[in-house]
Amino acid sequence: MTDIPAKASVASASNGSVLLTLMKARTFIALIAVLIFFSIAAPNFLSAANLILMSKHVALNAFLAMGMTFVIITGGIDLSVGSIVGLCGMVAGYLVLNGIDLQVGYTIYFNVFEIALITLAVGILIGAVNGLLITRLNVAPFIATLGVLYVARGLALLSSDGRTFPNLVGKPDLGTTGFGFLGAGRLLGLPVSIWILVVVALGAAYLAKYTPLGRHIFAVGGNERAARISGVRVNMVKMFVYMFSGFCAAIVGLIISSELMASHPATGESFELNAIAAAVLGGTSMSGGRGTIGGTIVGAFVIGILSDGLVMMGVSSFWQMVIKGLVIIVAVVVDQAQRRLQSRVTLMQMAKAG
Amino acid sequence: MNAAIDHDVILKLEDVSKVYSGTVAVKRANFEVRKGAVNVLVGENGAGKSTLMKIIAGVEQPTLGRILLDGEEVSFSSSGDAVSRGIGMVFQELNLFGNLTVAENIFATREITNRFRKIDSREQERRAAEFLERLEAGIRPDMLVEDLRIGQQQLVEIAKAVSLDARILIMDEPTSALSAAEVEILFKVIADLKARGVAIVYISHRLEELIRIGDYITVLRDGRITGQETMKNVDTQWIVRQMIGSDAKDFAKADGHVPGEEIFRAADICLPRVTGGFAVDHVSLSLRAGEILGIYGLMGAGRSELFDCIMGRHGHATGAIFIAGKKVRERDTTRRIRRGLALIPEDRQREGLVSILSVASNLTLASLSRFVRLFHISGAKENHAVAQMVRELAIKVADPAQEVSSLSGGNQQKVVIGKALLTGPKVLLMDEPSRGIDVGAKADVFRTMRKLSRDGLGILFATSDLDEVMALSDRIAVMSNGKLTGMFDRAEATEAALVAASALGHGPPHTESHAHD
Numbered sequence: 001m002t003d004i005p006a007k008a009s010v011a012s013a014s015n016g017s018v019l020l021t022l023m024k025a026r027t028f029i030a031l032i033a034v035l036i037f038f039s040i041a042a043p044n045f046l047s048a049a050n051l052i053l054m055s056k057h058v059a060l061n062a063f064l065a066m067g068m069t070f071v072i073i074t075g076g077i078d079l080s081v082g083s084i085v086g087l088c089g090m091v092a093g094y095l096v097l098n099g100i101d102l103q104v105g106y107t108i109y110f111n112v113f114e115i116a117l118i119t120l121a122v123g124i125l126i127g128a129v130n131g132l133l134i135t136r137l138n139v140a141p142f143i144a145t146l147g148v149l150y151v152a153r154g155l156a157l158l159s160s161d162g163r164t165f166p167n168l169v170g171k172p173d174l175g176t177t178g179f180g181f182l183g184a185g186r187l188l189g190l191p192v193s194i195w196i197l198v199v200v201a202l203g204a205a206y207l208a209k210y211t212p213l214g215r216h217i218f219a220v221g222g223n224e225r226a227a228r229i230s231g232v233r234v235n236m237v238k239m240f241v242y243m244f245s246g247f248c249a250a251i252v253g254l255i256i257s258s259e260l261m262a263s264h265p266a267t268g269e270s271f272e273l274n275a276i277a278a279a280v281l282g283g284t285s286m287s288g289g290r291g292t293i294g295g296t297i298v299g300a301f302v303i304g305i306l307s308d309g310l311v312m313m314g315v316s317s318f319w320q321m322v323i324k325g326l327v328i329i330v331a332v333v334v335d336q337a338q339r340r341l342q343s344r345v346t347l348m349q350m351a352k353a354g
Numbered sequence: 355m356n357a358a359i360d361h362d363v364i365l366k367l368e369d370v371s372k373v374y375s376g377t378v379a380v381k382r383a384n385f386e387v388r389k390g391a392v393n394v395l396v397g398e399n400g401a402g403k404s405t406l407m408k409i410i411a412g413v414e415q416p417t418l419g420r421i422l423l424d425g426e427e428v429s430f431s432s433s434g435d436a437v438s439r440g441i442g443m444v445f446q447e448l449n450l451f452g453n454l455t456v457a458e459n460i461f462a463t464r465e466i467t468n469r470f471r472k473i474d475s476r477e478q479e480r481r482a483a484e485f486l487e488r489l490e491a492g493i494r495p496d497m498l499v500e501d502l503r504i505g506q507q508q509l510v511e512i513a514k515a516v517s518l519d520a521r522i523l524i525m526d527e528p529t530s531a532l533s534a535a536e537v538e539i540l541f542k543v544i545a546d547l548k549a550r551g552v553a554i555v556y557i558s559h560r561l562e563e564l565i566r567i568g569d570y571i572t573v574l575r576d577g578r579i580t581g582q583e584t585m586k587n588v589d590t591q592w593i594v595r596q597m598i599g600s601d602a603k604d605f606a607k608a609d610g611h612v613p614g615e616e617i618f619r620a621a622d623i624c625l626p627r628v629t630g631g632f633a634v635d636h637v638s639l640s641l642r643a644g645e646i647l648g649i650y651g652l653m654g655a656g657r658s659e660l661f662d663c664i665m666g667r668h669g670h671a672t673g674a675i676f677i678a679g680k681k682v683r684e685r686d687t688t689r690r691i692r693r694g695l696a697l698i699p700e701d702r703q704r705e706g707l708v709s710i711l712s713v714a715s716n717l718t719l720a721s722l723s724r725f726v727r728l729f730h731i732s733g734a735k736e737n738h739a740v741a742q743m744v745r746e747l748a749i750k751v752a753d754p755a756q757e758v759s760s761l762s763g764g765n766q767q768k769v770v771i772g773k774a775l776l777t778g779p780k781v782l783l784m785d786e787p788s789r790g791i792d793v794g795a796k797a798d799v800f801r802t803m804r805k806l807s808r809d810g811l812g813i814l815f816a817t818s819d820l821d822e823v824m825a826l827s828d829r830i831a832v833m834s835n836g837k838l839t840g841m842f843d844r845a846e847a848t849e850a851a852l853v854a855a856s857a858l859g860h861g862p863p864h865t866e867s868h869a870h871d
Contacts, residue, residue: 211729212722219719222708229665229705230720230773231691289710 020345023338026331027282027298034302038309045312052191056259058304059197062297063252064275065282066204067245069296072279073221074241075288076134076141081249081275083152084126085268088253090156092119093165093263096176109174112181120250126152127246131239145242149272156265165263183259193255200251204244205293217241221288277324278303281331302327361388361569364553365410365441365522370419372405379405381577382419386570387522390551392544394564394585397574397597403557404446406574407524410555411443412436442520444512446527452500457482459499460514485513488546490539505532512540516547523547524555529563530654541567559652561590561857573597594853605800605825609808613645613828616679617812618781623663623673625656625836633659634671635836641781641812646803648827649816651856656836657816658700661783665697666690677780691720694780698770698787700816706770707758714740714754716769721776743772748798764795771802782806784815788822800826820849834858 022029038045064081071078092115099109110118126148133144170176185192208214216237219227228234252271257263282299284291306327310320365387372380380402387393387410397403408414410421412430420427423439430436433443450459457479458465466474466481482495491509499507508528515523529537544554544567558564564571564585571588573581573596581596618641625634634656641647651657663671666687675682677694684690699705707716717740718725725735740754747768751761758769767787774782784803788796803826807813817823823830830847832840832855840855 210731210733212726212731213729215715215719215722215731218711218715219708222710223704225705226699226708227719228687229667229697229699231688231777232719233686233688289708 020338020341023334023341026334026338027295027302030281030302030327030331031298031305034305034309038305038312042309042312045309050312052194054305054308055194056191057308058301059191059193060252060255061271061274061278061304062197062300063200063248064245064271065278065296065300066201066293067241067248068272068275069279069282069284069291069293070204070208070217070241071141071245072276072284072286073217073288073291074238075221075224076238076241077145077276077286078127078130078242078245079142079145079272080126080130080148080152081245081252082268082271083149083156084123084246084249085253085256085271086265087126087152087156087159088119088123088250089257089263089267090159090165090265091122092116092179092254092257093168094159095119096168096170096179097165099174099176109176111175112170112178115176115179116182116254119254120247123246123248123250123253124243125246127243127249128239130246131242134242135235135238153265153269160263160265162265164265168257168261168263179258180261181258182255183257183261193259196251196255200248201293201297208293213237213240218289221290223289274303277328281328283335285335299331361391363387364389364424366422367406367410367416368420368422370406370409370416370421372402372409372414373417379577380409380416383574383577383579385572385579386582387553387555388570389521389553390548391569392548392554392556392567394568394571395555395557395574396559396561396564396571396593401574401597402577403574404526405577407443407526407555407557410436410522411441411524413443437518437520440519440521441524442515442518442522443524444515444526444528446530448504448507448511450499450507450511453498455479455496455498456486456493456502456510456513457495459510460485460495460517462514481517482513485517486510488516488543489513491536505536508532509536509540512543516543520552522553522555524557526557527559528556529558529560537563561593561853564593565590590853591850594850605797605822608828609804611644611808614643614810616640617643617677618814619676619679620660620664621674621676623660623671623675625659625663625668625671632656632836634663637673637833637836637838639831639838639841641814643780643810643812644807645828646807646813646815646826648823648830649814649833650818650820650823650830650852651816651833652818655833655856657833658785659836660833661697661699661785661814661816664690664783665695691777691779694778695783696720696774696777696779696781697783698767698774698785700785700789702763702766702770702789706773707766709759710757712755713744713749713751713758713761713769716758717743717754717772718776720773721778724776724778739776743776747772747775747802762795764791764798767791767795767799768802771799775806779811781812781814784813786817787815788817788819820852823852824849832856 044050067081068078095110095115095118099107101107130145130148133139134141168179170179182192187195208217216227216232219230219232220234220237224234253268256267278300279291279296280286280299281302282292282295282297284296303324306324307320310323363386367383367385370380370383370385383406385406395403395406405414409416412433412435415429415431421429428439430439451462454462457475460482461478466477468474479495486493486495489509489512491506493502493506493510499510502510512525512528528540532540547554556564556568568585571583571585571593572579573593575597581592619639621638623634623637624632627633637660639647649657649660662668663673664675666685669685682690682693684693703709708719714736718736722731725732725739743749744751744754749765749768749772751765758766761769771787787799787803791799803813803815815826824847828844830842830844830852831838832852834856839858840851842851
């Protein structure tokens with residue numbers, strides 16, 4: 001989580017600009033600010049139970065935002081994640097309740113682990129469809145994922161005719177019990193979903209920083225032509241980021257279904273917007289090439305804590321929307337100001353160096 | 355041409371200089387523009403032609419010197435000023451609005467309106483049609499500009515300039531996108547304008563064209579005017595001599611090592627053009643280890659496209675390439691780099707660098723697999739390689755974690771070269787490696803090329819700079835219009851022979867119009 005300010009502070013320490021350092025750490029400062037504000041303004045805000053509950057809320061958005069971050073760094077956008085959440089939830093629910101009917105008198109039931117794997121595969125597959133549309137058929141990412149948004153949502157609704165799959169406890173004799181573990185289980189006192197978030201986030205941050213694939217993601221977003229000439233397999237990189245985004249969405253679908261012990265086909269509507277907001281708040285540049293996983297997670301926490309805190313204070317949900325919007329706009333304005341300041345400092349350094 | 359010796363001088367530049375921060379683009383130029391004649395201006399890239407024209411058209415103001423129009427001193431503070439004094443210009447880069455109609459473009463900023471300030475489109479289109487008719491291009495005034503071919507767009511640009519009713523008309527490479535037939539029509543229009551007493555200033559790289567339509571010729575080199583003559587008295591040889599001059603640049607000396615075995619061969623490379631014909635037309639060449647093969651040619655001769663084909667950037671290119679005698683079957687850039695090919699592209703900003711990444715990340719971008727264990731990039735190994743490249747190429751950078759965009763042009767170019775070298779290439783393709791960098795960095799780049807060839811690399815380098823190709827190459831290939839039109843040993847190559855070969859087969863389709871200069 002420290003790696004947003006970390007990279008920045010190396011450069012800024014040398015030019016001694018305090019303002020620049022503050023601006024670079026803005027998401028972190030915002031996080032501390034909302035934490036302090038609500039711990040004073042909202043009673044019980046700092047109780048362990050409330051913090052864990054909030055973390056569970058934040059985790060859902062954080063998963064989607066991580067996938068979104070990689071996509072945005074390559075210069076794309078993924079609008080389909082909310083629908084993938086819904087569809088994957090339905091897939092999991094369907095498998096728990098009905099298994100797969102082989103049409104020859106047998107029905108296969110899977111255990112919960114297998115169901116999770118199949119659901120993740122479905123998410124990755126839809127991500128691959130996004131990727132193929134964008135790389136092979138040259139559809140603009142906005143349009144391709146918008147189309148998939150509708151298709152996936154439609155399929156989710158078709159799967160149950162618009163109804164909810166209720167009561168996903170499973171049957172002991174079919175081996176389908178234990179689906180609630182993801183949403184309600186705990187390890188070492190923390191919810192399972194938080195542990196999953198920690199693992200995926202560490203993995204994603206590692207990938208971004210220490211692997212060729214991660215470096216290539218940034219290169220593609222920074223200058224696709226130069227990346228291609230340098231031998232980067234641009235299409236493979238793009239396929240990966242959309243598949244990873246689908247994977248993250250599938251995790252969220254599983255967790256939500258597990259928490260509710262039910263799958264509702266409308267789950268996840270407009271989640272994509274929260275994910276984009278978290279990524280942008282965390283310093284991801286919509287024009288590509290810039291962004292960090294740590295920043296995005298902090299961004300997700302700022303948005304999540306803000307909305308939960310406002311609920312606890314009893315602020316109307318209409319005002320909550322206004323406030324959330326303002327926070328996002330301010331974040332981007334500060335981001336632009338930082339860029340300008342940064343380039344001025346760089347120019348001055350160049351002038352000094354001669 | 356019936357060029358009477360004494361056309362009246364309408365515009366005169368006296369001792370005009372133009373200085374940009376640090377560089378002198380034009381030095382004490384004296385230039386006369388004569389009425390009813392085609393005044394040709396010629397020079398290599400960066401010689402200062404465009405700057406001189408911009409001064410006449412009011413786009414730039416001279417730092418020193420006087421401009422005399424009809425014998426009285428004038429100064430233009432903007433291009434609008436110049437237009438009102440009867441000076442029009444056809445710019446090299448098309449200045450058209452694709453989303454508007456031809457007529458709307460021709461009358462942009464001086465729309466014809468009726469009493470109620472409403473644009474009178476019918477009148478605009480009627481008048482536009484008159485101008486277009488003269489150009490015989492079959493362009494309807496109500497067509498959208500973006501629906502026109504690039505050559506037709508250029509004709510619209512010309513119609514726009516003609517419609518200004520200028521006394522002096524400047525044309526900066528007007529034929530660069532025109533077909534042979536369209537060029538003929540343009541020449542007819544020029545003759546017509548001449549007959550009406552319009553002074554035309556004509557800039558072009560195509561020597562044969564200049565000799566055909568020019569009345570007076572002025573040659574620029576490095577911002578200085580090196581020759582002024584009536585066209586009758588000169589030939590191609592003279593022009594080239596004035597253009598090139600004889601002053602030496604700082605080229606690293608050859609060290610006399612002998613090239614080894616053939617390391618690279620391209621056989622019958624073809625790249626069809628969308629508009630028909632070939633951008634690269636059946637080109638075959640071979641390169642030995644430790645040899646520098648210069649590829650000389652004018653803009654759009656197909657040099658960059660040849661390199662692109664070799665690197666596997668065009669799926670529809672045909673032909674075969676061999677490295678050390680073995681055929682390269684891989685068709686994509688990634689695997690061709692692994693086979694030992696590396697390209698230093700012409701356009702550093704667009705194709706060479708990821709400008710928001712650090713110097714270090716850019717250097718290692720193409721060779722990351724060398725520093726990877728399993729899937730982990732070893733920071734120590736990477737830093738070591740980066741430090742070594744920074745030292746070897748003398749890249750001036752305080753901290754390799756700095757963004758590459760903060761470096762000067764020359765150092766950026768060294769980063770691009772370093773990136774290619776880190777892939778451990780056997781064959782290096784360099785496309786205009788000295789473009790847009792300062793003298794010191796140029797010398798460094800040339801020295802690096804010498805050193806690499808001594809180490810046994812084969813180097814193919816493309817340039818439109820005659821001095822460079824003569825000084826650095828062991829052998830020189832000349833391309834023109836997509837074809838290989840000459841292959842000279844260093845010993846037997848002469849500048850005149852290269853220039854002659856680079857002009858072969860010119861005229862017809864010439865779709866590329868690089869914006870430069």
